[in-house]
Amino acid sequence: MAEKYYITTAIAYTSGKPHIGNSYEIVMADAIARLKRQQGYDVFFQTGTDEHGQKIEERAGKKGVSPRQYVDEISGIVRGICDSLNISYDRFIRTTDPDHERQVQKIFKKLYDQGDIYKGAYEGQYCQECEAFWTESQLVDGKCPDCGMEVKPA
Ligand SMILES: [Zn+2]
Structure with missing residues (x-):
């Protein structure tokens, strides 16, 4: 086989x-x-x-x-x-x-x-274009480091 x-x-x-x-x-x-x-x-x-x-x-x-x-x-x-x-x-x-x-x-x-998924709270800067969260220190001039678009708190 x-x-x-x-x-x-x-x-x-x-x-x-x-x-x-x-x-x-x-x-x-x-x-x-x-x-x-x-x-x-x-x-x-x-x-x-x-x-x-x-x-x-x-x-x-x-x-x-x-x-x-x-x-x-x-x-x-x-x-x-x-x-x-x-x-x-x-x-x-x-x-x-x-x-x-x-x-x-x-x-x-x-x-x-098995407890790997649970309800919690998380806040970050979200880029919808990249569908990614970023920390403040990762932002470039307050914008997404990958695509350069505006991020929103989410
Ligand atoms: Zn982006």
């Missing part, structure tokens, strides 16, 4: 149309998957799209569509690029797929039940 080999890409964030970096990563992972298949491994190659976040909600609102409609369009573009590049993925996963949501809920519940 062939040894199993699992490979995944990062899943493309659906806040906007994909960029060349998304395609580059997928092509590289595809080359590895194809090599491993030739070497006799039982390969499972996954790619897909990440479809949650405030940025998506905001961009959908600006476009006048629901977040679901927005991510359906972007995810379709990403998948279309994969298919046009003849990417040999075994699964194109979307974080809105019902089986994915069930697995995440299962993991979240396990972490919650």
Whole structure:
């Protein structure tokens, strides 16, 4: 029986149309998957799209569509690029797929039940563009050190 080999890409964030970096990563992972298949491994190659976040909600609102409609369009573009590049993925996963949501809920519940997730209070400077918290000392001229946009206390 062939040894199993699992490979995944990062899943493309659906806040906007994909960029060349998304395609580059997928092509590289595809080359590895194809090599491993030739070497006799039982390969499972996954790619897909990440479809949650405030940025998506905001961009959908600006476009006048629901977040679901927005991510359906972007995810379709990403998948279309994969298919046009003849990417040999075994699964194109979307974080809105019902089986994915069930697995995440299962993991979240396990972490919650063992006390790793609890209600607390946290404040920081939040950059919505980067979806990241920053400390005061990390800010550059009071703005996000990564993208330079305004941060808000959150
Ligand atoms: Zn930022």
